[in-house]
Amino acid sequence: MSNLNTEMIEKYRNNFLKEVTANVEEGEWVKMCMQCGVCSGSCPFGPHWDHPPQELFMMIRAGKREEVLTSSSMWMCTSCYNCIVRCPRGLPITHIMHGLAHYADRLGMAPKEQPTMKFAHKFWDNIVKNGRVNELKLSLGVYFMNGIAEGIKTSLKMQAVGLGMYKAKRLNPMEFFGGHTVKDKSGMQAIIEKAKEIEEAKIKKFEG
Amino acid sequence: MSDEKKIGTYICKGCGIGDRINTSQMATIAERECKSNVTKEHDFLCSAEGVKMIQDDIDNDGVNHVAIVACSRRAKTEAFNLENVAITRGNIREGVLWVRPDTDEAQETTQEMAEDYTRMAVFEVGAMNIPQTSGQSEGRKNLLVVGGGVSGMTAAVEAAKAGYASTLVEKTGSLGGAAAKAWKRIPEHTPYADPEDTGVAELIAAVEASDKIEVHLNSTITKTSGAPGRFSADITTESGSTTTENFGAIIQTSGYTEYDANQLPHLGYGKSKNVVTQAELDAMALEANGGPIKNADGKEVQSVVFIQCAGQRSEEEGHLPYCSGHCCLTSIKQAMYFKDNNPDIDTTVMFSDLRTPGAGGEDFYRSGQDKGVIFTKGIASEVTDSGGGCTVKFKDLILDEETTADADLVVLATGQVANAGVDIDEVPQDEPGQWEVSVDSILNMDYRQGKDVPQLRHGFNDSHFICFPYETRRTGIYAAGPVRRPMDMLQAKEDATGAALKAIQAAENADLGRAAHPRSGDLSFPSFRKEGCTQCKRCTVECPFGAIDEDEERYPLFNEARCRRCGTCMGACPVRVISFENYSVDTVGNQIKNVEMPDEFDEKPRILVLACENDAYPALDMAAMKGNEYSAFARVIPIRCLGSTNLIWVTDALNSGYDGVVLMGCQKGENYQCHFVKGSEIANVRMSKVDDTLQSLSLEPERVATYEVAITDIERAPQLINDMAETIEKIGMSPFKF
Numbered sequence: 018m019s020n021l022n023t024e025m026i027e028k029y030r031n032n033f034l035k036e037v038t039a040n041v042e043e044g045e046w047v048k049m050c051m052q053c054g055v056c057s058g059s060c061p062f063g064p065h066w067d068h069p070p071q072e073l074f075m076m077i078r079a080g081k082r083e084e085v086l087t088s089s090s091m092w093m094c095t096s097c098y099n100c101i102v103r104c105p106r107g108l109p110i111t112h113i114m115h116g117l118a119h120y121a122d123r124l125g126m127a128p129k130e131q132p133t134m135k136f137a138h139k140f141w142d143n144i145v146k147n148g149r150v151n152e153l154k155l156s157l158g159v160y161f162m163n164g165i166a167e168g169i170k171t172s173l174k175m176q177a178v179g180l181g182m183y184k185a186k187r188l189n190p191m192e193f194f195g196g197h198t199v200k201d202k203s204g205m206q207a208i209i210e211k212a213k214e215i216e217e218a219k220i221k222k223f224e225g
Numbered sequence: 226m227s228d229e230k231k232i233g234t235y236i237c238k239g240c241g242i243g244d245r246i247n248t249s250q251m252a253t254i255a256e257r258e259c260k261s262n263v264t265k266e267h268d269f270l271c272s273a274e275g276v277k278m279i280q281d282d283i284d285n286d287g288v289n290h291v292a293i294v295a296c297s298r299r300a301k302t303e304a305f306n307l308e309n310v311a312i313t314r315g316n317i318r319e320g321v322l323w324v325r326p327d328t329d330e331a332q333e334t335t336q337e338m339a340e341d342y343t344r345m346a347v348f349e350v351g352a353m354n355i356p357q358t359s360g361q362s363e364g365r366k367n368l369l370v371v372g373g374g375v376s377g378m379t380a381a382v383e384a385a386k387a388g389y390a391s392t393l394v395e396k397t398g399s400l401g402g403a404a405a406k407a408w409k410r411i412p413e414h415t416p417y418a419d420p421e422d423t424g425v426a427e428l429i430a431a432v433e434a435s436d437k438i439e440v441h442l443n444s445t446i447t448k449t450s451g452a453p454g455r456f457s458a459d460i461t462t463e464s465g466s467t468t469t470e471n472f473g474a475i476i477q478t479s480g481y482t483e484y485d486a487n488q489l490p491h492l493g494y495g496k497s498k499n500v501v502t503q504a505e506l507d508a509m510a511l512e513a514n515g516g517p518i519k520n521a522d523g524k525e526v527q528s529v530v531f532i533q534c535a536g537q538r539s540e541e542e543g544h545l546p547y548c549s550g551h552c553c554l555t556s557i558k559q560a561m562y563f564k565d566n567n568p569d570i571d572t573t574v575m576f577s578d579l580r581t582p583g584a585g586g587e588d589f590y591r592s593g594q595d596k597g598v599i600f601t602k603g604i605a606s607e608v609t610d611s612g613g614g615c616t617v618k619f620k621d622l623i624l625d626e627e628t629t630a631d632a633d634l635v636v637l638a639t640g641q642v643a644n645a646g647v648d649i650d651e652v653p654q655d656e657p658g659q660w661e662v663s664v665d666s667i668l669n670m671d672y673r674q675g676k677d678v679p680q681l682r683h684g685f686n687d688s689h690f691i692c693f694p695y696e697t698r699r700t701g702i703y704a705a706g707p708v709r710r711p712m713d714m715l716q717a718k719e720d721a722t723g724a725a726l727k728a729i730q731a732a733e734n735a736d737l738g739r740a741a742h743p744r745s746g747d748l749s750f751p752s753f754r755k756e757g758c759t760q761c762k763r764c765t766v767e768c769p770f771g772a773i774d775e776d777e778e779r780y781p782l783f784n785e786a787r788c789r790r791c792g793t794c795m796g797a798c799p800v801r802v803i804s805f806e807n808y809s810v811d812t813v814g815n816q817i818k819n820v821e822m823p824d825e826f827d828e829k830p831r832i833l834v835l836a837c838e839n840d841a842y843p844a845l846d847m848a849a850m851k852g853n854e855y856s857a858f859a860r861v862i863p864i865r866c867l868g869s870t871n872l873i874w875v876t877d878a879l880n881s882g883y884d885g886v887v888l889m890g891c892q893k894g895e896n897y898q899c900h901f902v903k904g905s906e907i908a909n910v911r912m913s914k915v916d917d918t919l920q921s922l923s924l925e926p927e928r929v930a931t932y933e934v935a936i937t938d939i940e941r942a943p944q945l946i947n948d949m950a951e952t953i954e955k956i957g958m959s960p961f962k963f
């Protein structure tokens with residue numbers, strides 16, 4: 018268990034709703050859910066999740082910390098925004114899903130082999146380097162995510178797609194050797210650093 | 226005014242009537258057959274000029290009975306609002322023109338229809354008398370308000386604002402009722418975010434400051450008699466001294482009692498001191514006066530669970546089957562008592578369906594959520610004492626699991642039970658001469674049908690709550706506030722204001738001898754011929770409004786101002802001695818008898834349709850507007866209520882050769898739509914005897930059909946008539962044609 022996690026358990030004891038309100042992006046909305054179930058009914062993934070949004074919100078209110086944070090449910094969100102559009106209470110459900118996922122990840126509680134999380138990590142590590150996505154490295158990284166054998170197989174399978182993208186100037190093989198960057202790379206990195214700092218401070222500062 | 230009847234018949238040629246129907250033929254019939262004294266045709270009768278023509282005849286020619294043969298009686302009512310005459314309408318436009326095709330083949334039967342409606346109108350008005358007020362009213366306009374809670378005080382204050390004096394009678398020693406025992410109220414103003422002061426003190430001050438309101442504390446009503454405009458009430462104090470006062474109308478605001486939570490042992494009431502009702506929590510909050518609320522163990526409450534629908538919306542024996550409407554909002558209000566004092570207090574509202582009615586309901590709910598009140602969709606199965614607090618066992622309906630919650634205090638939302646007095650269906654009225662005061666009764670009426678206002682459902686006093694809120698089945702007595710249906714304070718105030726206005730209207734109408742709705746303005750009233758009366762008591766029992774008492778000799782005693790002019794008594798009377806000036810066994814009988822009856826071999830059957838004027842008749846009118854045709858063999862007669870149908874009409878019709886009879890009344894039973902509440906139900910019981918008549922005449926039972934018709938049945942109502950025409954085609958013509 019990560020230090021942050023223990024710290025948070027200490028701090029909020031049995032009030033998980035307060036913890037979510039304080040630490041999760043848009044988490045202050047969770048208490049406003051009126052349990053109508055419209056989001057769960059609207060979500061194209063609804064039937065395939067362990068806990069659709071309505072249920073997650075109720076679990077948070079019922080203090081089911083462990084169950085919520087270790088759940089793979091919020092990782093399943095495709096950001097289709099169906100729920101946001103329909104929620105009669107105006108909850109930014111999609112954002113809360115991502116907020117919850119992110120928070121679980123930070124606490125080290127997200128399910129270890131969650132593919133969406135793995136992809137998210139790769140994407141993040143990739144983009145913060147230069148401020149631009151390196152498509153080639155990202156794709157290869159994802160193909161080889163589950164080992165060399167599978168990586169080669171997937172790469173061969175995707176060959177035609179890669180070629181097409183190359184012809185359309187969407188993929189440059191030269192990216193392999195560095196790739197393009199934003200104009201002020203160090204400035205961009207400074208922004209990210211600052212953002213992290215703010216977030217840490219927010220979690221520290223909040224008095225439950 | 227001379228007693229001589231002088232009939233004027235006025236036939237309109239407008240709206241296309243003149244193009245398709247030979248009106249001069251109608252005029253000839255009116256003159257020759259019906260002995261109309263003055264008969265005129267006009268191109269546009271409802272025009273100022275047309276109406277003036279009629280008025281001139283009334284003023285200069287002594288016409289005092291007017292038959293307007295034009296459009297439906299429901300159209301152009303303002304134009305034909307003629308005073309001091311007996312008046313009727315022959316329905317040619319909606320009743321003939323618009324329900325018949327404009328074809329050559331149809332011409333003959335269409336003309337016959339129009340001629341019959343002319344005959345019917347003239348003979349009907351010929352059997353009428355000019356309605357005049359009874360003079361029974363004493364012209365009292367002041368109000369009696371029974372119950373000094375928020376509803377009662379509001380009614381009195383609102384009446385005072387309108388210039389009417391009232392007497393407020395309160396059983397306890399102080400004004401304010403249930404609301405005076407609450408700490409705050411559900412908000413009534415934007416932004417509907419926080420509980421508000423109850424406002425009871427201001428209301429009491431307004432009552433005390435008004436010179437139009439007289440207050441009797443520690444007093445009850447020990448006798449109510451009379452009728453609108455001349456009620457008399459005995460007001461008796463605790464010590465037994467009685468004063469008798471007279472009133473124009475009465476408002477009953479006797480409120481509610483909180484449901485007895487002792488019937489909910491599974492929810493811990495009576496077993497754990499820390500299980501309380503909503504009213505008890507409000508008392509605790511009042512005591513805490515804004516400070517922290519302590520539980521029975523003296524501990525400042527840190528966690529509280531509200532259990533909604535405790536003993537409500539439940540079919541279980543002894544529980545309330547209904548929703549009391551205010552309790553969800555009340556629990557939100559009470560949860561805020563805690564949250565506003567200390568946001569860290571855990572407050573959980575456990576609901577199965579959260580209902581927050583009213584303009585601000587949803588906002589208040591949201592505000593509760595915003596303040597951190599947790600709403601859990603779950604059903605509590607058991608509450609047990611945990612020493613210093615309680616444990617609530619419940620099923621979480623979202624997470625689908627049995628679980629528990631611990632709380633320092635559990636609050637049960639138990640709901641409202643009406644203080645409606647005695648149930649007259651259970652407790653019959655004392656015999657005349659042996660009448661006694663009942664301590665359980667609110668009004669102690671000396672009415673033939675019972676001591677209190679009839680209850681509609683679940684013990685609440687009300688009658689037709691969709692069309693006529695506040696109205697009870699006792700004319701001039703209005704129920705307002707939670708005695709009428711469960712409600713919160715804001716609704717009670719709106720209710721009381723409405724009831725005050727209705728009460729004023731009732732007193733004013735009574736003064737003028739006019740009926741209350743739905744026949745508002747009607748000046749006629751039932752009268753009866755004592756010589757013929759057999760004292761069968763059917764009228765006194767069946768009157769849906771308890772208008773008829775019995776005198777010492779057990780003859781019916783009509784109280785005009787209590788009467789709503791439905792005619793149920795008239796329909797009930799086996800010896801037909803009850804009648805109105807403008808509606809009687811003869812006015813309808815004359816119409817039935819004077820339809821021309823073609824002989825058996827003419828292939829022109831006749832179908833008598835008796836249609837309730839409140840729903841079925843308008844439905845047929847609207848069908849006509851839409852051009853929904855029906856059989857040319859039908860002759861439709863509007864009646865006040867199916868309850869006014871006297872069996873003699875049906876018997877006469879069958880005897881005189883009608884081939885079928887269709888009766889159209891309103892929906893009866895639990896979800897009745899009858900404007901006179903019980904009329905159509907009573908008629909149905911009465912009509913079950915038609916079978917005997919049919920049998921004695923050896924006629925097929927299909928010849929008489931009774932239907933419930935709603936005002937919206939504009940396709941179905943004509944279809945029912947056509948069905949009868951088809952039935953007759955199948956079973957053949959009646960053999961009783963002469």
Ligand code: SF4
Binds near residue numbers: 059094095099
């Ligand atoms: S945005 Fe996410 S949670 Fe919302 S409906 Fe789409 S997939 Fe479901």
Ligand code: SF4
Binds near residue numbers: 049050057103104108
């Ligand atoms: S749609 Fe909105 S209010 Fe309804 S359950 Fe989902 S989040 Fe809650």
Ligand code: SF4
Binds near residue numbers: 767768770792794
């Ligand atoms: S007309 Fe109706 S309300 Fe009037 S006395 Fe007869 S039954 Fe009662």
